[in-house]
Amino acid sequence: MALGRGLGSLIPSKQTSANAASHASVRDIPVGQIVPNPHQPRQHFSHVELENLIQSIRTHGILQPLLVSQLDPDHFELIAGERRLRAAKIAGLPTVPALIRDAAELEKVELALIENIQRSDLNPVEKAEGYRKLLQEFGLNHEEAAKKLGIPRPSFSNTLRLLELPGDIQKALADSRITEGHAKVLLGLPNVMEQKKYFHLIQTDQLSVHRLTQAVSGKTKQSHHPVRTTQASAYEEDLSLALGTKVTIDPKQIHIHYFSPEELSELVKKIKTRNL
Template sequence: MFDRRKPVGKVVALPVEQIEPSPYQARRVFDQEELAGLAASIRENGLLQPVTVRRLGPDRYELIAGERRLRACKLAGMDRVPAILRDYQDDQTAALSLLENIQRADLNPFEQARGLQDVLALWGCTQAEAAKRLGMAQPTLANKLRLLQLTADQQQFILENHLTERHARAVLRLPENRRSEALITISRRRMNARAADRYVEQLLQETDTPAQKPRRLPMVRDVRIFVNTIDHAIRLMTDNGVPATARREEGDGYIEYTVRIPTGPGPGK
């Protein structure tokens, strides 16, 4: 019987409507201007690098690599695209989709982090095992995953203000309720990553330093003598019919006296 199945590993021309997007695509944002430029190039020169797909069923394929190229082909009005047919399992598909974008630097830091999170969930393995399979250091993987601790608004602020992954990691050292304010300050002052690290360190030191309580300094001998002299003078005046008054306040390292002595004649004079 004649086998009409398309050969695995060969480049074949597939109808674009038969290719479904990958559920493991980490990239969320596509630059429309860039896609338009790629579409123009494809109309002029054709698609130079085929997309990669796997078979899902009769006349159904799932994209493994080449989301940007496939979108540009559709924009260019192509009915068929050259594709390499591969026989991959789910875990291989997720990893390949992610690695293609990472290697091409097509993902922003948060898309990378979400892609890595998806791969870990799919593989059901530890960070150390995933890092080994992805060819990256385990601390690097852990640092990227930590970016997802920032809220969606904070992530969007970082992208819109062209801050870097290092800026994001710097503010993650702060308590949750102080991160947004720190990001605004970093952006407003146009701090580079090193300056942002120093700024966050300063904020942490201010947080760690307990508030100083006012200290009651011991009264040195000469000051005590002076205070006693004032008290004695007030008592002497009041004993002799002069309605003098004194108000004493103690602050942090000082004593303040307010003395009121009437200048007019006393009562009955």
């Protein structure tokens, strides 16, 4: 399945759904028969967004069917359309139009992620959690997961790294009290103590990303850590691409990162077969 085409190619509108009858079945399903998708990565929904959608549904109805898979004759699992289902329930609709699709487990996660990323962006932490699900629950490495989501592998890995931050910093990022730019600068600090110190400065001094970078750079210059070379960064990128995961190079050390036992096993196989 080509994931880069967007949900428009996967979920037809009500006007075009009749043309797709030979491939999938669209029908009105009682809202009480649709159970949530356990892989839904998004946990927070804007009240304003839902209010706008509720008013639109009351005026025009649901123009794009939900996507579900059938569990039994009377129950369906939601694959994509969480906001539309929530809004329909609040608006008091007894049924919703749904496209019934026989989706494999991995496809459900992919479709749910794609819809949320394209329709109403996940906050960076929710996006990272969704990425981690692909790795942990379905045995994908960074390169494979990034390809399925249609994004560059470094972008996938950098977003996933946000989960390395302390919980209070992750919450601040999810709540938009700091930006993803702030978070990336904090990730470059050597330990949690330093990360929390500068996180506190962001809030008390209202540091922009530029000012935070300057403050951190000043701290780095005062330390005695060796300066990284362009060659070391190039080697990191080459190894990351070859192994499909994050690789960091320190003086006399190479660190290969993995996020699940399955990914570790896959890394060992790659190193053995490629003689890396």
